[in-house]
Amino acid sequence: MRTGLTSSVILHTVALAFGLFTLSSPPAMPAADVESVAVDIVPMEAVPQTLQGDKKSVMHEKPAPLPTKRPDVVPNAQKVGENTVDTDKPVTDEAKPKPVEKTAAPPPAPTPTEKPAVEDVPKPQEKPKPIPATEVAPTPAPKEEVKPEPVKQTDPKPTPAKEPTPAPTKDTTAAIQKEEVKPDAVAEAISQDQPTDEAKLPDSAPAPQARPKPQPAQAESAKAPDRKDADKPVKEASSKPKSDDKQFNADEISALLDKQKPSGGGAKRSTQQASLGGEKDQGQKLSKSEEGALRDQLAGCWTFPAGMEATNDLIAVISFNLDASGKLDGLPVVEKSSGNRQVDESAVRAIQKCNMAGLQVPAGKQDIWAQIKVTFDPREMLGL
Amino acid sequence: MENIALAEPGAHLSIWALFMQAGWVVKLVMIGLLCASIWTWAIIIDKLVAFSRMRLALNRFEQVFWSGQSLEDLYRTLADRKTTGMGAIFVAAMREWKKSFEKGAKSPLALQTRIDKAMDLALTREMERLEGRLGFLATTGSAAPFIGLFGTVIGIMTSFQAIAASKNTSLSVVAPGIAEALLATAIGLLAAIPAVIAYNKLSSDANKLGVRMEGFSDEFSAILSRQIDEKVAQKV
Missing domain, CATH: 3.30.1150.10 (Fusion Protein Consisting Of Minor Coat Protein, Glycine Rich Linker, Tola, And A His Tag; Chain: A; Domain 2)
Structure with missing residues (x-):
């Protein structure tokens, strides 16, 4: 028995010593620093009531949608977008925004005839191509606009605007014919453009000061027509004089044309930091x-x-x-x-x-x- | 539990440190289990040696016994020696035989019974010697895990009390106490597993040896019975 006991004690001592040395302090498990995720509990009824805002933003006292990118703010706009005017229309890309603006910007002066020439003549030469194919048929565009007769903003003002325009058109045609072959349509379009400018001035800003401000607005709003102008000259170079005769009442058209640039629905509304919210207003309640x-x-x-x-x-x-x-x-x-x-x-x-x-x-x-x-x-x- | 000490976070986690920072109940359990383990291994080693010696002795005795040597001579050589196993049984039977014949026993039937009894006794004694202390292995094998578990439960209880007192549940506070408590179970299992295995092996070995000795005693009883008959016939 003694042999058994002594050998057992020796065995245990050896095992323990071995264990103490090899099993001592296992290496610390490296724990990666994991950023904790904050979780908010939102009552279910709050979900369908989300207001427009930024999903990643913090909740602010006052709900605010994503701030628009451009700085100017239309005072009492209802929609959100990048427009200068509050409208529902979606944004259409402009083919060449800058040149148009520049050309359009000078003309706001009273004499419409001169500028159209300036505008039109250079443009057709410069950029016949950039014009999107969709706009090739210029006629439908005016037609569409003709139906919604109550062009709200133009209606009040067109009256002053109309009278000047008809005269200029004739003048221009006469004048233009002398100089060059000038498309009537172009002239018309130009004449339209200008009335719109004049018409808008009061809209977007107090009438007297209108000039500085309207110019950008015009530039944008005028672009669509400009393109049409551009189209026409190319195609109808020969048929310009006739177009005048075709019961084309430039006044009416100018009155009916929607002078707003078709672009992103809504005017800008928010300059504040976006508040927490969804993509759309979902759950406003009746007050x-x-x-x-x-x-x-x-x-x-x-x-x-x-x-x-x-x-x-x-x-x-x-x-x-x-x-x-x-x-x-x-x-x-x-x-x-x-x-x-x-x-x-x-x-x-x-x-x-x-x-x-x-x-x-x-x-x-x-x-x-x-x-x-x-x-x-x-x-x-x-x-x- | 007077010392509800909190293992400071990031404490040393070596086995010795775990042992030292355990409560006294757990320490006691661990020490007891260690002792049980030592004793278990002592028994295992002892029995392994004893069994192999016994097996060797049986083989040698059988060789001698069946070599045709006269039983008287064999008895004379073995009588003054310390015998084990079959030798002890043989010596016990022969002693009884001698005593009876020296005194001129009359009844062969009674003699036969006496010899059987003596051999049974010797066999039982031998078996006792073989199987002695195997019970401890069985006990250790079944009880050590529970004892270890007891230590663990106590240790975990203590460490939870310490956690409650510290009002901090960070893992580095919780872990050392639990690791220390689990050490008790580990030691319990360490003692129990060899004990169970050894018990099963050793008891089966002892059983085999016992069967072998029983067979010899039966055989020898038959031989002696034949001898008695022969002697009775001679007398008659």
Whole structure:
């Protein structure tokens, strides 16, 4: 037994010594510094209510969309974009922005005839090609614009603008013919351009000071027509004189033409740092006053079932959809019944009745009132 | 648990350091397990040696026994020696035989019974010697893991108490205590695994040796019984 014990003790001592030396302090595991990710918990109802902004930005007190890149701000713009004027139209790339601007910039002076010549003559030579193929047919463009007769901004002003233009056109043709063969269309276009300039001046800025400011605006707004001008001279070089005769009323056209440069919808609105938000406004709510106005309209249409006593629990929630024109789309749906079928149906009828009369809904917030949920509470709405 | 000491973060994590920073219960458990392990290995070594010696002795005895040598001579050579295994059984039987015949025993049946009893006794004694202390291996094999686990549980309990006291749950605070506690289980397993394996092997070996000796005792009993019959016939 002694041999066993001694050998066992020796064995253990050796093993322990070995273990102490080899198993001592395992190397520290290198832990990479991992940046912690901050996670916010957002209530579900906040998701459909995101406002336009920057997804990566921090939440600011005041929601603000991405700041527009160009510095100038249109004071009461509703849309967001890079335009100088508030409009819905998408951006179209300009073939050659700079030369046009420069040429257009000087002309704003009163004599339209002279400048067109200056403008047009150089251009066709210089850049016949850059003109996009889509614009080759110049006629459709004016036609389109003809239909929306109420060209809002031009309408008020064209009257002054028109009178000057016709005369110039004739003059120009005469004058031009002497000098060179000048396309009438060009002349017209030019004449159009200039009226627009004049017409716009008041729009974008107070009338008297207009000149400095309108010029950039004109330059941009004038580009589209310019291209057409450019097209025409090339093709219609010979037929220019006739074009005048073709009941072409330059005045009207100038009145009808949309002088705005078709470009990115909306004017710039925000110069602030973008706030946290989505790509689009999704979940604006009707303001309390708008909601109240709607409720009042519905209350006016609501006939509470006769003989029923309005109690607290007779509250029905009805949801309904409105189409773009504010008309009822589909049937109202009883979201939460009051427990009384007559009351529910009377509420549905109220909506339908109001719809017949025409629901007044706040303009421009179609997204918001496309689907409405109204709580019909007899006490609140009817004062019962 | 008077010393709820917190292992300072980044403490030394060598085995010795782990042992030293453990609580006294855990230390006790670890020391006990170490002792058990030492004793287990002592038994294992001892038994391995003893069994191989026994196997050798059996082989040699069988060789001698079946060599045709007279039983009297064999008995004379073995009687004054310290015998083990078959030798001990043989000596016990022969002693009984001699005593009975020297005194002129009358009943051969009684003699046979006596000789068998003596051989059984010798066999049992031999088996006891073979299997002695194997029980400790069995106990260690089954209990050491639990003892180690006990140490671990106590150690983890202590370290959690320390964590609660420090109000810091960073891994560098938590880990040393747990590592130290787990050391107890490791030592328990270290003692238990060889014990279990050795127990299984040694007990089966002892069993084989026992069967071999039993076979010899039966055989020898048969030989003696034949001898008794012959003697009785001669007398008659």
